[in-house]
Amino acid sequence: MSDASHKIAVSHLQRTAVVYIRQSSASQVEHNRESTQRQYALAQRALSLGWHEQQVSVVDEDLGLSGASVANRGGFARMTAEVALGHVGIILGLEVSRLARNNSDWYRLLDLCSMTDTLIGDADGVYNPALFNDRLLLGLKGTMSEAELHILRARLDGGIRNKAARGELRRGLPTGLVWGEADGEVRLHPDEAVVGAIRAVFARFSEFGSARRVWLWFRSEDLSFPLQMHHSDQIRWIAPTYHAIHSVLANPVYAGAYCYGRSRQERYIDPQGGLKTRVRRLPQSQWAVLIKDHHEGYIDWATYEANQVRLGGNIKPTPHHAGGAVREGTALLQGLAICGHCGRRLRTHYRGMNETPGYHCANKGVVNGRGVYCLNVGGLQIDGAAAETFLRAVEPAGLQAAVRAAELLEADHDAALVQWRLAVERARYEAQRAERRYHAVDPENRLVARGLEAQWEKRLHELEQAQHELERREQLRPRTLSVQERQSLLALGKDLQLLWYAPNLAVRDRKQLLRALLEEVTVTVHREQYQAHLKLRWRGGKLTECDVELPRSRPATIRTDEETLALVRRLAQHYPDATIAGILNAQGRLSAQGMRFNQNLVGNLRRHWKIPCFEPPAEQPDGELLSVRQAARVLGTAPSTLHRWVNDGFIAGEHPTPGTPWRIRITEALRRIFVDSTPDGYVAMQVATQRLGVSRQTVLQRVKRGELDAVLVRRGRCKGLRIKVVSEQPDFFERTS
Template identity: 85%
Template sequence: MTDTTNKIGPSHLQRTAFVYIRQSSASQVEHNRESTQRKYALAQRATALGWSAQQVSVIDEDLGLSGAGAANRGGFARMTAEVALGHVGIILGLEVSRLARNNSDWYRLLDLCSMTDTLIGDADGVYNPALFNDRLLLGLKGTMSEAELHILRARLDGGIRNKAARGELRRGLPTGLVWGEADGEVRLHPDEAVVGALRAVFERFSEFGSARRVWLWFRAENLPFPLQLNHTAQIRWIAPTYTAIYNVLTNPVYAGAYCYGKTRQERYVDEHGALKTRLRRLPQSQWAVLIRDHHEGYLDWMTYEANQLRLGANTKPRPHQAGGAVREGAALLQGLACCGHCGRRLKTHYRGTNQTPGYHCSNKGIENGRGVFCLNVGGLQIDAAVAQAFLQAVEPAGIAAAVRAAERLEADHDAALAQWRLNVERAHYEAQRAERRYHAVDPENRLVARGLETQWEQQLRELEQAQAELARREHLRPCTLSAEQRKSLLAIGKDLKRLWDAPTLTLRDRKQLLRTLLEEVSITVHREQYRAHLKLRWRGGKLTDCEVALPRSRPATIRTDEDTIALVRRLAEHYPDATIAGILNAQGRVTARGLRFNQNLVGNLRRHWHIPCFERPTELPDGELLSIRQAARMLGTAPSTLHRWVNDGFIAGEQTTPGAPWRIRITDALRQQFVAHSPDGYVVMQEATKLLGVSRQTVLQRVKRGELDAVLVCQGRRKGLRIKAVSEQPDLFEHSS
């Protein structure tokens, strides 16, 4: 033990004594109580060395934290800061390993202690880091502490890896598998309902080929799914999620394999400079342990690998790679077609109002100074040729396919019914158990009896609901095929073309059927010969060549009707192309391709038929024609007033064709009808009707026919129509209304 009397000076006793307490895990804090009490007793040792009780500070904030790093140890960081400020006289710890388990933190603390003249004490004595011998001894202790941690971890990891290499290391198993009594023994879950639900996942995936469609099938059938958070928890039945279905399909333990080391822990520095750890999933080739056929599984290893390839093909493929799940659209070769010129994967497109499918290659070449696709072809003829080749290939098996389809439908329904029968059985057991618990309680203990009675009633309601759902689904069960029905299905199976074109067969089903046999379709287009060469590569390596004739020209000559051309010829003398387009659209006319007119289409039509464009006159003749807006600005009134006068016939308007803008010819007589003040002898409409003894509509009709003179007052608060006095119209009543 080192000498303590010569190292502790008055300057040390004037500062604070820190007692640092740490345990590496919460388990040690809970169970190693004796070691924790020894650490707290170091406060009494500090008083024995000369510090008062008020000067002793106990730092126990890092209980349950590892000493491998100082990143998350707030107590160690606070103590280091106090040492750097020169507020600490001595640091006491039970042993050096309690202060730090790595040399970077340990030597940083030693440097600060040597600069601030801070002592370090443990069970063996007191050390001054400023002295060479003490620093050498402390450095050796820190190195041994770090080496001890490495040796302990190496021993533990070695034992774990050795046991895992034999397949005997017991780790968490997914839902549906449990550990047996023997070393490394894994069994299927004893609950038949759990096993049935997991088997249904793999059976439906072999049929649908998509994890999402399996999840949708479970939701459509309203089937619950088992969930077990750990091996000791009870199975809970919940609504399935897509993640749960996907994890079942990708977990190799369900294929009877024992796996260890599928992930690797990596350390990195985040954007804030903090050291953190993350788990990195490793490829199968880098797994530490992979023992195939280790236990009984829900499927074999070859089927599991085929399922992984199928799941990988459902994701969005990388450029120039095949794959991709079956998606919407009428293009049957989506994800299968490739360019016969450059080998790239073809992309699909749809044109026209009918969404006609087509294929094009994204590789562009330069022709005449512009980029063009390597391949761009319609998909109707190509899809029909591939479908015909597919039907010819499956014709030998098509006769029995219809019967197998009906049997598969019946089997799928039976699988769902089996799950519902197991649900009823489980609900019946839960109801009986709740009943037994209710009868076992003391009747006088009403607090517990009421709770158990409520649980029993809840289980009875769930049992009743499960039985009702089972009865409904049994009623909807498809009937077993009779001999006559089987015979009729065999007759239908001979005509696969009619089955392929049936409206009940969706586009998704057609694409999925093609992918069961076809791996790739290479398309080479010969434009000069109006044909396309297809090379079909079937699963198994067989190749089939096919020639497809392409349409030579467009259907019939498309031409604009003569009435529209004649109307454009008349309108072009008075209006520009944009105005003509508005007039044609107002009359409901369309182009030869059924599109609405615009300025460009009118210009193209006019140039094609050599119709001269509209030119504005340089000099306006007497009585020039103006638009409604221009005439209203000149006459000092509103455009709506002119529109109303034109519609009522008070003033003359000109229109080239229905739908064309109205134009007004401005003359002196027209200007005289718009005045600022009412002339003498003109009265308002109300007085005119009283003098004439007729209605307002009659007066307006006579003004329109010219039997009465009228002017429009445009200024003042009493703007409006004025009618000439009756006294100046002696023959007024000679005309009928």
């Protein structure tokens, strides 16, 4: 204490005394209460060293956080900031490991304390980091604290890995498996419903070959799926999710394997400069522990590996690679076809009412100013050629494989019978051994005798089961094929064509058969020769090439009639393609294929016959050219009135061909015809006929010829046509027409 009093100066007592409290985990905070109370008691030590109660600050924000890193330790960061500002006189901790478990954070704190003349105190004494001896001692304590953490972690990890290497480390098991009583014993779940649901996943996957289709089958059948978040929780039945189905198929524990170390934690620096931790999945070759046949599984290991291959094949392929899940479309080479020009994977499309399949490459090149696919071809001839090549390649193998399968089946059955005979012999020995142990015990010792009698009965039951299973398998033993049976079996291989084209064979099954042997099919199209060259690459590397004849293009005799072409040439000078299509349809015209026109057909027709498209003239004439509806809004009248005036000839309108809409050019002279009130000298039609002494039709004809001025009053009660009658005007019959 005298040494502490010697190091504590008045300047230290004028600043804050910080008591830093930390426990490494929430479990330690809850159960190691004594350590927490000792750390809080350091506040009393600060008072005994000379600080006032108001100057003591307790930092306990980091309770439950590890001291291995400064990340996420808000209390330590706040305390370091106060030290850097010179507000702290002393830092009190139970030991150095409470402040930091790594030398990088520890020495950074020592540097700050040395620069700001801040003391550090623990259960052993008070230290001044500015003094060499104290700094040396604090450095040794920090090194020992870091080494202690490493030793503790190495001991724990070593024990865990050693136990995991024996397959006895009890960790979380997936739904459908439970731990047994013995070390490392794993059993199927006792609930038959849970076991049935898990088995249904593997059974449906062997049928469908896709995790998504298994999930959709569960949903379509309205089946529930078991969920157990922790081994002590009760099983909950919920609607299945795709993730749950995929997790069952991808988990090796269901295949009877014990796995440890399938992932590892990695630390990295995020874009903001913070230290983050992520979990990285490891490939199977890097797993720390993999014990096959560790326990009873739902499937065997070979089936699990085959399932992983199928799941990997269903993943969307990367660019320039074939693959992907089998879809419902009729294109047989979906996911297998490769472009022979650029190497990209071909995409499928379907056209027409019959959904005829086709293939195209996503790569586009500019041809005549337009983007054109480097490959676009129908799929009927391509699929037919690939299927015939596949059947020719499989037929010889199918003929021999049928006989070879029977021979292997017989050989495999004989090997299995040998193992079952050994199992019966082993069960008989265990039963005889249990019998001898039972007869060797003292009959008066009934406690031991009853236990040995139960074991003897159990061994006899196991022997009986093994004998029954051996008899059943001997009865199922396939007999040797005779010469006639061998010839009949070879003749069945010729029915591959009938099997392939059977109506009840789904397209998905045909695709699966192709993928069983084919890796990819390269398609190269030669348009000039109307041919496609196929290069089939089989699994194993062998290549097969074939040429396919493509259908010829449409005959040149089918073409649009000259009258329609002449009309399109005339209309293209004034209207866009969409308007031209409407005019042609209004006149009842059809395309060369007997279809109604649309914007695309008109555009293709123009480009084929090199008809220039409509472009507004560089120098516009006086007035804006508008439709009747637009002109009516500008002039403030009804479209029907404008239609009547155009038809009567009062207003000039442009009408290139029958069926086209009227267009009116809005000029200043036209605007002056439409007024809001009757000008002076203008009278109604009835008054004009009386003054001129002519009929109404005669007045209208004179207005059309421009002999009489007329305006249209568009507002008020006196709306309508008004005629200007000049009294000095000579009699109408004296004028020449």
